[in-house]
Amino acid sequence: MSIVVGTKNDVFLLSTENTSYAFGIDDRGLVRHLYWGKKLTSAEDLEMPVLTEVSTNDPVFEITPEEFPVHGGLRYKEHCLKATFADGTRELVYQYCGYDLEEGEDWEELVIHLKDEHYAFTMDLHYKLYPRYDLMERSVVVKNEMEEPIQIEQLHSAQFHIPYENLNFSNVHGHWGAEEQQFTQRVSYGKILIENRRGTSSHNHNPYFILDRDATETTGEVFFGALRMTGNFSGVVEQTPYGETLVQMGINPHDCLLQLAPGQSLRAPAILCGYSATGFETMSHNLHRFALDHIMSKGLRPVLYNSWEATEFHVNCQDQIKLANKAKELGAELFVLDDGWFGERHSIQNGLGDWYVNEGKFPNGLEELIDAVKGLDMKFGIWVEPEMVNPKAQLYQEHPDWIYHYDTRVTDTSRVQYVLNVTKPEVQEFIYNMLDNLLTRYDIDYIKWDANRPISQTGPQRDIWYKHIQVIYGIVTALKKKHPDVLFEACASGGGRIDYGILGIFDDFWTSDNTDAYDRLYIQNSYSRIYPIKAMRAWVTDCPNFLSGRMIPLTFRYHSAMMGSLGIGCNILKFTPEEVELSQKMIRQYKEIRPIIQEGTFYRLDNPSADSYFLYEYLKEDKGVLFAFLPQSKVGHRGTTIRLRGLEENARYTLHTSQGDITKSGSYLMGHGLPLRLSGDYASALVQFEKNQ
């Protein structure tokens, strides 16, 4: 058993292979945190400290770490839950009512039952343990068992306590075209708040926390948690005046009010969390492995060609067929027709909502293109943006009341579009039917689902900030049930929906509209800290890059995109014979290493050089791949040393470098390392290696 209950029935010790988490119930029924860190061997060692008030200004609620602080009493700290009862009472007072244990194939779950001492309102704290992955999922289910509704003003899924001050907090900042920009800041007194208020989850910050004590990739303590939610999240980190750091995350209370009708329950999005005593690498490995085994759909991702950057809105059947033929010649396996194929969609001005095939562009219907693609033995994918409508679209003319709006206000457009109120049953039906018809009528294997503007002016409903995405999850889940082989890519103006809420419901992430191969190294590096490589769609695109204006050699562009699930987004009809040949070679090589890239173990390697090398390793069983990038060599033009990771000390490995094969022991490659010197700007190398038999 990984969950052990102390003999006095008041202490719970939850252990994974290398970590432990502990809390207990004190004699007044408070659920108090006791420990999070390296593995403990006995629940009997745990003691519940006696609570004594330090002073009248430091009440016990403030000084004791609680698992799930509620709003009420002498609590002034951040609370996870605030509810208002029908009589106006805004205080919660819970009682402990026992626990339940459940077990599955590779998980165990502990549920702590709490109940308000006066009102028929229950709070179940869920701790689901995945011992093999050193991970736990925490969430809470609240239930209204009264005759009247209850209003939920705040619902964070869990609180965590870290018994240190001056930790480092990391997350990402960014915006469209610049997602996943990693930052780290020292936690000091006061609070750090990260959140999203736009209805998306991840252009600006991402719903996770990483708190470390000066950790490196391979050393030091790291506490982390990723929220399984898309949309408006909030997370608070606070260094308290009592010598510890607390962190909580959940549904953003900003402008949000959730009504719990009589008999209704609500499960807060889970936080997938863990502790590493061996740096960030262990954190990433545990999350990646868990995502591959438990969250993501199985199977290797196809090499795709997407025509967006080549044709933008100027789509027509014959040009798309030409692109498909060329894509096939290069080695692509999936052809994706992006925006511009439907309605009067000639620019961002019109078309969204009118999901019929544009006859001018496809006079013989979509079948002509799909048949051509299928005739090439490729899969076919298509772009949709189902949550949106242009004001000029027929759909909006017919249903102006289908958008989020206030009756007395003018609704703002963004990218000349409104957001549909997907909480209306008729809108849900419209979206589901539109997609179901599309998938039933045409032989489609891949849907790129976009959402290109933030939500605003939601109308009187204050719950849509939470409900909107639940509806989208529901629609996609239902579509997948009926069309189980179709893959869904989550895109929101690039990487606006990269989170553990959508992953599993959708299959892939569009990482960013920024396809500059150098910028992507930063984006991909920080993405990889939390999210699995297989879901990371990365394209090779034309130069000068439309965003950065940079010229980057095609080899570097391929190598950068081969670090994820490879795609090509160039205008390949303009490729020279040399570019065609290089592409064929790269795509062939990618297919060979694809299982290692998409399902292997990923290492961000140390660069000991003064020159800014980016070094990465992928390892799967006996085979591996190394990537080295040198965007710009500095004066001195130094080489670097690649110290590999994860090898067997005594085994021998053969590396296939451009200078010839090198055979060394695992201990040598991990200790001494492989010297490498790249020169010039945008230089890169890919080295395959394997263990000798």
Ligand code: GLA
């Ligand atoms: C968004 C996406 C792009 C592309 C366009 C189409 O910006 O991120 O990849 O699909 O929409 O309009």
